């Protein structure tokens with residue numbers, strides 16, 4: 001077919017699906033986060049590995065795990081600061097994301113790191129961080145109910161009207 | 168078995184005159200033409216089975232897009248299966264096509280990848296990219312990671328930043344050198360989307376995406392299709408193929424998609440395992456691989472990841488990837504540069520060619536095959552050993568990896 005005089009026809013469209021999905025065996029993590037600002041990991045009954053995010057079975061031993069409440073403090077394993085991103089988040093740049101290993105956990109979870117000093121030298125490996133939560137009523141039992149801040153900014157963040165400390 | 172035909176459409180930001188299945192048809196026709204120039208005399212009716220590499224239903228705005236291609240390319244009433252493994256879709260599709268022929272299920276198999284991302288459109292910014300990135304971000308864990316604003320670049324940058332913390336490299340300058348190399352190589356590739364003659368400073372002062380990746384450290388998303396025709400040894404003889412490119416090694420592995428579960432954040436054991444098993448199958452030595460191959464087409468979705476891949480694929484020791492690209496920047500004849508000791512991405516790679524996800528690894532494999540036929544065009548590199556590799560990675564945390572080893576007749580007899 002000739003490409004000359006080609007004219008394309010475009011149609012505007014969306015794909016939209018609503019969900020009400022179950023968290024299955026991990027439900028306790030989200031319920032305790034929402035109600036009590038607890039960070040519940042799981043510990044393998046056989047090897048003792050502490051999973052965070054939690055798993056109700058240990059993927060290494062194929063054995064059951066048990067719930068274990070973890071402290072709200074931890075350390076950045078690796079991080080970045082995002083300046084350009086997806087359509088859902090582009091209004092929020094810059095923001096920092098980091099893999100954070102909670103004290104006593106063996107695996108790291110992805111979370112946002114909020115800071116008054118959003119620079120690579122402050123948000124980096126080894127930085128001690130502490131969890132800050134949305135106020136009761138604002139928490140929905142989702143990962144966005146909390147975030148981390150550098151330890152030395154903790155008091156400052158929990159004094160803001162929209163947030164509170166957990167412990 | 169051998170690759171007997173290669174078809175690659177130009178990688179472009181946008182094909183206004185093609186749907187994804189029309190693009191898939193174009194690459195199939197190109198691959199058939201190439202096979203026929205390579206001694207065969209076949210049509211689409213001779214193809215016995217198809218393996219489709221298509222990453223993202225949201226790009227194509229169609230679930231099960233493979234069956235619509237199957238209809239369009241005249242493959243009704245024959246077997247066809249689809250592979251979707253993120254950025255590694257292409258490499259994994261070659262692996263499955265290899266299995267189709269190696270198992271004896273098929274003697275003539277079409278390996279076909281396509282992607283058309285830029286139908287996604289962000290109404291708020293009036294541009295495509297944020298919505299393309301959103302369609303990709305749904306590949307992250309939807310409960311724990313997507314809500315944090317995780318995306319492809321922030322996932323890859325985690326590996327690179329962890330590597331830099333451990334070894335002090337790649338530095339931002341060394342990463343920029345990968346960008347200079349691959350954009351520069353693309354100048355010689357007429358199918359490339361982003362040919363550019365640029366400097367290290369041009370990269371360093373381009374727009375920040377996520378620290379320390381800048382705009383020019385990142386590949387662009389493309390629309391394109393790529394196809395290979397694979398034939399069994401018997402079929403190669405029967406058809407009288409002049410330059411069969413034998414697939415002698417196929418390796419794949421998936422590392423943990425949750426980066427926080429990994430013991431070493433600064434490397435992908437998937438790459439290491441995929442490379443080791445592919446080399447072993449081909450009878451090559453991981454510790455001396457650089458001396459055993461002529462060229463490598465790598466998965467440089469982001470400049471820093473190419474540097475780490477030099478190490479994971481065994482070209483240099485861990486921690487020496489950054490210095491290796493820098494050596495070649497200073498001294499022609501060294502490093503992964505076009506004139507270097509092991510040219511990496513003479514096609515321009517993803518940074519130079521663009522990234523049409525499902526098609527990319529098939530393009531890389533096809534490019535390596537054309538190099539071994541000394542038929543790559545202006546970006547042909549010297550072929551002495553008769554061996555090449557292609558490499559694909561992708562998915563959440565770049566968890567998927569595939570490595571393919573190819574050899575021409577000399578490569579096989581050199582062993």
Ligand SMILES: [Zn+2]
Pocket residue numbers: 044045046047048049058059060061062063
């Ligand atoms: Zn265990």
